[in-house]
Amino acid sequence: MSYIQNFNLYRNLVEEWISKRITVPDLPEKSLFEAMRYSLMAGGKRLRPVLSLAVCDMLEGNREDVMPFACAIEMIHAYSLIHDDLPCMDNDDFRRGKPTNHKVFGEAKAILAGDALLNTACEIMLDAVLADDKDTLGKAAAARIIMDAAGSAGMIAGQIIDLESEDAPISFEELCRMHSLKTGALIRASILSAARLCRADEKTWEALDRYGQYIGLAFQIKDDLLDCEGDAEVIGKSTGSDEKNHKSTYVTLLGIKKAKELLKETVEEAVKALKDLRNTDFLIKTAAYIAERER
Amino acid sequence: MSYIQNFNLYRNLVEEWISKRITVPDLPEKSLFEAMRYSLMAGGKRLRPVLSLAVCDMLEGNREDVMPFACAIEMIHAYSLIHDDLPCMDNDDFRRGKPTNHKVFGEAKAILAGDALLNTACEIMLDAVLADDKDTLGKAAAARIIMDAAGSAGMIAGQIIDLESEDAPISFEELCRMHSLKTGALIRASILSAARLCRADEKTWEALDRYGQYIGLAFQIKDDLLDCEGDAEVIGKSTGSDEKNHKSTYVTLLGIKKAKELLKETVEEAVKALKDLRNTDFLIKTAAYIAERER
Numbered sequence: 001m002s003y004i005q006n007f008n009l010y011r012n013l014v015e016e017w018i019s020k021r022i023t024v025p026d027l028p029e030k031s032l033f034e035a036m037r038y039s040l041m042a043g044g045k046r047l048r049p050v051l052s053l054a055v056c057d058m059l060e061g062n063r064e065d066v067m068p069f070a071c072a073i074e075m076i077h078a079y080s081l082i083h084d085d086l087p088c089m090d091n092d093d094f095r096r097g098k099p100t101n102h103k104v105f106g107e108a109k110a111i112l113a114g115d116a117l118l119n120t121a122c123e124i125m126l127d128a129v130l131a132d133d134k135d136t137l138g139k140a141a142a143a144r145i146i147m148d149a150a151g152s153a154g155m156i157a158g159q160i161i162d163l164e165s166e167d168a169p170i171s172f173e174e175l176c177r178m179h180s181l182k183t184g185a186l187i188r189a190s191i192l193s194a195a196r197l198c199r200a201d202e203k204t205w206e207a208l209d210r211y212g213q214y215i216g217l218a219f220q221i222k223d224d225l226l227d228c229e230g231d232a233e234v235i236g237k238s239t240g241s242d243e244k245n246h247k248s249t250y251v252t253l254l255g256i257k258k259a260k261e262l263l264k265e266t267v268e269e270a271v272k273a274l275k276d277l278r279n280t281d282f283l284i285k286t287a288a289y290i291a292e293r294e295r
Numbered sequence: 296m297s298y299i300q301n302f303n304l305y306r307n308l309v310e311e312w313i314s315k316r317i318t319v320p321d322l323p324e325k326s327l328f329e330a331m332r333y334s335l336m337a338g339g340k341r342l343r344p345v346l347s348l349a350v351c352d353m354l355e356g357n358r359e360d361v362m363p364f365a366c367a368i369e370m371i372h373a374y375s376l377i378h379d380d381l382p383c384m385d386n387d388d389f390r391r392g393k394p395t396n397h398k399v400f401g402e403a404k405a406i407l408a409g410d411a412l413l414n415t416a417c418e419i420m421l422d423a424v425l426a427d428d429k430d431t432l433g434k435a436a437a438a439r440i441i442m443d444a445a446g447s448a449g450m451i452a453g454q455i456i457d458l459e460s461e462d463a464p465i466s467f468e469e470l471c472r473m474h475s476l477k478t479g480a481l482i483r484a485s486i487l488s489a490a491r492l493c494r495a496d497e498k499t500w501e502a503l504d505r506y507g508q509y510i511g512l513a514f515q516i517k518d519d520l521l522d523c524e525g526d527a528e529v530i531g532k533s534t535g536s537d538e539k540n541h542k543s544t545y546v547t548l549l550g551i552k553k554a555k556e557l558l559k560e561t562v563e564e565a566v567k568a569l570k571d572l573r574n575t576d577f578l579i580k581t582a583a584y585i586a587e588r589e590r
Binding site: 027028029031032033036079083086088089106107108109111112114115116118119120122123126127129130133136137140141143144147148150151152156157158159160161163164174177178181 | 327374402414424428435455469
């Protein structure tokens with residue numbers, strides 16, 4: 001199976017699982033579920049849950065054990081995009097080529113759909129913890145890794161720094177910390193939660209942790225390059241927004257050439273982190289994919 | 296100890312625990328924690344965590360075991376108020392006599408502070424699950440009860456119905472269902488999560504469940520009466536908003552006199568539900584307090 005076939009297999013499994021879990025009941029509150037599904041099923045790369053499943057396969061774990069946590073991470077990612085796109089935040093009208101959630105359902109429902117996705121992510125993980133009495137503490141620990149990455153010590157802290165950095169340039173170090181929180185934390189958690197569920201030993205854990213941190217950084221450098229050089233039609237949202245919002249990015253701080261060099265080095269470091277592990281083919285190719293993607 | 300002294304004791308324990316847990320770090324994202332603390336420490340009755348602790352004492356459980364879950368519920372309540380007060384929702388400028396979160400911190404931070412409170416509530420419960428290997432499944436089950444009540448099968452569903460019922464009158468049955476989701480579910484969960492943690496037997500569980508449903512209903516009828524008859528200065532927010540927003544309430548559907556009769560009957564049913572249990576003095580007085588409160 002080629003890399004892209006393997007990636008698509010993982011993605012299809014994730015989408016199938018999510019689609020079965022989030023249905024639209026025939027109840028007065030059905031529009032809530034429609035709004036949740038709208039953003040959940042709007043495409044997207046599914047990078048985070050794909051990473052979880054890839055780590056699971058690499059460690060020869062059980063996909064069924066990892067899947068609820070992988071999909072919970074995707075729901076957290078989806079909720080963060082809905083709230084991020086709101087008029088009082090980034091005020092984006094399009095995401096993945098479709099109108100953003102609040103453009104379709106209105107701001108109030110978009111906020112509540114985001115809240116409900118975060119809540120559902122927790123419900124799904126608790127269901128997994130309660131499903132049987134096998135490895136209960138391990139599953140709770142995986143949930144804790146994910147919630148830590150999503151919250152005030154992770155993603156949300158990064159969003160606050162991002163908000164405050166508009167029109168107020170920040171240093172390279174501050175930019176790195178902001179992105180390691182805003183984007184990096186959840187990417188890293190998708191890897192480490194799967195490693196925890198599959199009982200990775202300490203050496204494997206540490207190697208995966210380093211890999212996760214490097215690909216998180218690579219992901220963001222590439223995002224900044226795409227915002228500056230990318231094709232808005234392919235990306236599915238407007239480009240040039242960083243410049244418009246006077247935001248510090250890897251491109252504004254380093255210039256395009258140096259940003260591309262840093263991206264290349266970062267991918268090399270990610271690959272190097274895996275050198276003592278086995279079955280790393282998919283993860284190595286994913287590091288390259290992150291740097292080469294067009295959206 | 297008088298009822299009110301006992302209530303205040305519980306409330307002080309809750310506020311102390313929350314205040315220690317949510318601190319403001321000296322980091323670039325400190326304003327996130329300031330916004331979280333602003334709403335968390337802005338007073339409030341603390342009815343939900345007080346109920347959890349009261350059920351714990353009634354069942355002779357360990358307060359330390361119940362406290363994280365009680366405070367998680369209060370954080371979920373606080374987040375729901377922040378999001379509810381936003382301009383695109385109820386657009387309220389005051390809450391408990393103070394400017395609402397978005398009036399102080401702006402909409403973007405208010406949304407993120409709400410998100411972070413929900414996330415933190417989950418983190419706190421998972422920490423409790425992971426704290427030791429005693430009753431791990433019981434603690435995870437208590438967390439599940441709470442998240443179920445807070446999410447798309449509970450509070451958030453109620454908020455969606457509430458949103459859609461503006462300018463569109465709903466029936467008495469629809470109103471009851473809406474409130475049992477929007478307000479009742481979390482009140483009930485504060486009782487049942489504590490009952491689960493303290494290993495209540497089936498008879499006790501069912502009695503507490505009935506009690507919780509009746510006081511949830513009583514709470515909402517009284518809220519509607521306060522919005523119509525209450526003193527805005529005492530309540531700390533503007534009154535008459537239901538009429539202004541053309542909302543169906545127990546008062547608009549039944550009239551003041553019948554709403555008061557229903558409130559009295561509901562409190563009687565709550566008390567009756569407890570008749571075969573012991574140590575119910577505090578819970579009985581809480582049912583009366585809910586009907587008599589002025590804010």
